[in-house]
Amino acid sequence: MAHLVAEINRNDRLYYVEARPVIPDAEYDAMYEELLALEREHPEFKDPNSPTLRVSGEPISGFAQVRHSPPMKSLDKCYEKGDLMQFDAFLSREMPSGAKWRYVVEPKVDGVSMSLLYEDRRLVRAATRGNGEVGDDVTQNVRTIRSIPKTLPDDAPDEIEVRGEVYMTRDGFARLNAALEESGGEAFMNPRNACAGSLKLLDPKVVAGRPLDMVVYNSGGVGCDGFATHEEMIAAFARWGLPVSPWIRVVDGMEAALAAIDELGGRRHGFRFEIDGAVLKVNERPLYDALGATAHSPRWARAYKYAPERAETVLRAITVQVGRTGVLTPVAELEPVELAGSVISRATLHNAEQIAAQDIRVGDHVWLVKAGDVIPAIDGVIKEKRQEGSAPYVFPAVCPVCGAAAERVDGEVAMRCRNPGCPAQLQRRLEHFASRNALDIKALGGRIADILVEKGIVRDPLDLFTLDYAALAELNVGEDGAPRKFGRNAAVMREAVEAARALPLDRWLFAIGIPQVGATVAKDIAAEHERFSDLADSPVLRNVIENDAKKGRERKILEIKVEAAKAVLGFFAGEYGKSFLARMLSLGIDPRRAEREQVATAGPLAGAGCVLTGTLSRPRGEYAAMIEKAGGIVQGAVTSKTRYLIAGANVGATKTAKARALGTEVIDEARLLELLGAAAQAAPEGAAPDAADEEPPAVRQQTLF
Numbered sequence: 001m002a003h004l005v006a007e008i009n010r011n012d013r014l015y016y017v018e019a020r021p022v023i024p025d026a027e028y029d030a031m032y033e034e035l036l037a038l039e040r041e042h043p044e045f046k047d048p049n050s051p052t053l054r055v056s057g058e059p060i061s062g063f064a065q066v067r068h069s070p071p072m073k074s075l076d077k078c079y080e081k082g083d084l085m086q087f088d089a090f091l092s093r094e095m096p097s098g099a100k101w102r103y104v105v106e107p108k109v110d111g112v113s114m115s116l117l118y119e120d121r122r123l124v125r126a127a128t129r130g131n132g133e134v135g136d137d138v139t140q141n142v143r144t145i146r147s148i149p150k151t152l153p154d155d156a157p158d159e160i161e162v163r164g165e166v167y168m169t170r171d172g173f174a175r176l177n178a179a180l181e182e183s184g185g186e187a188f189m190n191p192r193n194a195c196a197g198s199l200k201l202l203d204p205k206v207v208a209g210r211p212l213d214m215v216v217y218n219s220g221g222v223g224c225d226g227f228a229t230h231e232e233m234i235a236a237f238a239r240w241g242l243p244v245s246p247w248i249r250v251v252d253g254m255e256a257a258l259a260a261i262d263e264l265g266g267r268r269h270g271f272r273f274e275i276d277g278a279v280l281k282v283n284e285r286p287l288y289d290a291l292g293a294t295a296h297s298p299r300w301a302r303a304y305k306y307a308p309e310r311a312e313t314v315l316r317a318i319t320v321q322v323g324r325t326g327v328l329t330p331v332a333e334l335e336p337v338e339l340a341g342s343v344i345s346r347a348t349l350h351n352a353e354q355i356a357a358q359d360i361r362v363g364d365h366v367w368l369v370k371a372g373d374v375i376p377a378i379d380g381v382i383k384e385k386r387q388e389g390s391a392p393y394v395f396p397a398v399c400p401v402c403g404a405a406a407e408r409v410d411g412e413v414a415m416r417c418r419n420p421g422c423p424a425q426l427q428r429r430l431e432h433f434a435s436r437n438a439l440d441i442k443a444l445g446g447r448i449a450d451i452l453v454e455k456g457i458v459r460d461p462l463d464l465f466t467l468d469y470a471a472l473a474e475l476n477v478g479e480d481g482a483p484r485k486f487g488r489n490a491a492v493m494r495e496a497v498e499a500a501r502a503l504p505l506d507r508w509l510f511a512i513g514i515p516q517v518g519a520t521v522a523k524d525i526a527a528e529h530e531r532f533s534d535l536a537d538s539p540v541l542r543n544v545i546e547n548d549a550k551k552g553r554e555r556k557i558l559e560i561k562v563e564a565a566k567a568v569l570g571f572f573a574g575e576y577g578k579s580f581l582a583r584m585l586s587l588g589i590d591p592r593r594a595e596r597e598q599v600a601t602a603g604p605l606a607g608a609g610c611v612l613t614g615t616l617s618r619p620r621g622e623y624a625a626m627i628e629k630a631g632g633i634v635q636g637a638v639t640s641k642t643r644y645l646i647a648g649a650n651v652g653a654t655k656t657a658k659a660r661a662l663g664t665e666v667i668d669e670a671r672l673l674e675l676l677g678a679a680a681q682a683a684p685e686g687a688a689p690d691a692a693d694e695e696p697p698a699v700r701q702q703t704l705f
């Protein structure tokens with residue numbers, strides 16, 4: 001169990017902190033599952049900091065209060081560079097005579113301030129800033145953030161408190177909002193909002209699905225006294241696996257600091273977190289005491305806020321778009337205006353409730369911002385400029401495309417068109433079907449999808465397989481008054497459609513566009529199924545749902561997996577799903593699972609998955625190197641791809657039984673050496689099995705996504 005905990009923690013770090021994962025996700029999941037199983041069998045050996053606690057754990061009923069010592073102060077903010085010059089003059093006056101100092105410039109991350117406390121180098125508490133004196137204990141939720149180490153290495157202090165900012169990644173925010181909107185939920189206004197909302201959730205399982213991360217940039221009450229400079233402290237944090245800012249400058253003098261602030265300002269849209277300013281600190285920590293603090297803020301640091309990037313424009317109209325699942329999304333049609341480097345003429349309005357809440361009216365002057373620096377959004381109405389006689393916006397009662405009544409589904413914020421034959425929904429489904437991560441039919445973009453549906457040429461995505469492509473070449477796809485034939489593109493499209501027949505199961509599953517089933521989820525599900533047709537009545541998916549109901553919080557697996565399992569079974573149980581599958585089979589299409597990439601091509605263990613377990617007479621690393629040299633693949637835990645489980649001493653019967661059930665051969669060390677001996681003979685260079693001077697095995701080919 002300790003081995004699994006260490007391996008999972010190590011891989012989390014490789015994946016989330018160093019961004020260089022070395023094992024496939026499936027293998028990681030298998031280790032995770034094995035640890036969960038062992039913890040159920042032997043709760044007495046369960047590590048209180050087990051990585052499994054990151055995602056399971058009991059829903060928190062309210063949050064306990066944590067008193068911060070010392071208080072978590074905020075920084076004095078300034079908006080003018082002149083204020084920073086005054087800060088420099090202030091320091092010159094207040095510093096002990098003869099003191100020399102440098103400045104640190106760091107991004108001011110726009111998130112939620114957080115304190116992490118480690119005792120015996122284990123994460124024991126995470127607390128929000130709250131009012132600075134008292135915050136909320138959100139340990140269970142913060143444990144779900146994979147980049148935050150649950151244990152620190154041996155060279156870290158036994159007890160240490162560090163502070164920083166938890167944030168939601170910008171692209172994660174965009175994805176989360178898109179998913180929330182598509183499922184009829186309420187979108188968040190900006191990433192900070194989404195981050196704070198996520199941390200306040202009472203169910204850590206839901207938090208685990210949120211794209212949260214952290215930047216640690218400050219010391220807390222204990223453990224950081226020994227550092228001479230801030231720079232040195234941050235370097236140590238990084239060494240211990242704590243997530244730190246990817247950008248930091250240490251400079252001499254205020255002039256250089258201002259230049260660094262400008263440099264950071266130029267890059268402000270390039271980070272995975274939102275920043276709303278720069279933080280300027282004195283680098284030399286021993287000087288902090290001499291400078292002291294006010295009641296609210298330390299006197300050795302300042303926050304410089306960049307001017308908010310927003311633009312004023314006029315809302316010309318509100319149009320309503322129909323999504324792939326029928327969700328009606330209002331869109332602001334704007335007087336084109338430049339903002340943060342691009343010209344914007346449209347912005348999402350999320351849903352009817354948000355329009356009503358902000359009382360946004362057609363003809364209003366509005367402020368435009370970029371939420372998460374990505375998505376243009378309206379940030380308020382300039383009411384003084386409102387035209388007389390304007391009226392509150394009334395959301396249409398019918399689908400703007402097919403005229404079916406728009407309905408609000410229970411528990412959702414969004415209005416939906418529920419007409420299964422709605423051409424707008426079909427257009428978006430067809431576009432999704434042909435998209436890059438789905439069936440990658442390049443000649444079929446959004447505009448062509450619109451035309452094919454409009455003209456009644458395609459009534460279902462599968463019609464692509466029976467189209468008259470010769471006739472399609474003659475199709476007019478030009479604008480009004482500028483006719484243009486589809487021409488050669490018809491042949492290109494036909495070729496892509498034919499090639500799509502051979503695409504693996506996961507691509508097809510994603511292409512259907514079942515709610516909850518994104519590309520990643522589709523891969524996870526596909527890995528468990530041989531053929532597409534196996535999905536329809538899949539015992540695996542039924543198991544996921546049953547296990548979840550039975551074991552409740554104990555069995556984690558991502559929340560989405562259960563929801564996705566339900567959605568997939570639901571799709572194939574419905575009339576449309578049934579006819580879709582039947583038609584695929586009649587077209588001779590039944591996609592297979594993608595084969596995992598195999599690297600090893602030679603040697604008697606070529607391609608054989610091997611797992612080492614139990615007490616062995618030689619170091620594990622030595623055996624691992626020998627196995628890989630013989631073409632084997634060393635895995636962390638037994639999966640259906642494991643050929644040999646090499647069992648040393650003290651291996652439990654459960655483990656070997658489980659391995660055998662998966663078709664794995666359980667062998668001992670002697671048998672392994674026999675196999676490796678054969679390898680040594682077979683290898684032309686006569687590599688001895690215990691040759692220690694060989695190169696270490698190369699990092700394996702990845703099947704990660």
Ligand SMILES: [Zn+2]
Binds near residue numbers: 402404418422
């Ligand atoms: Zn409709």
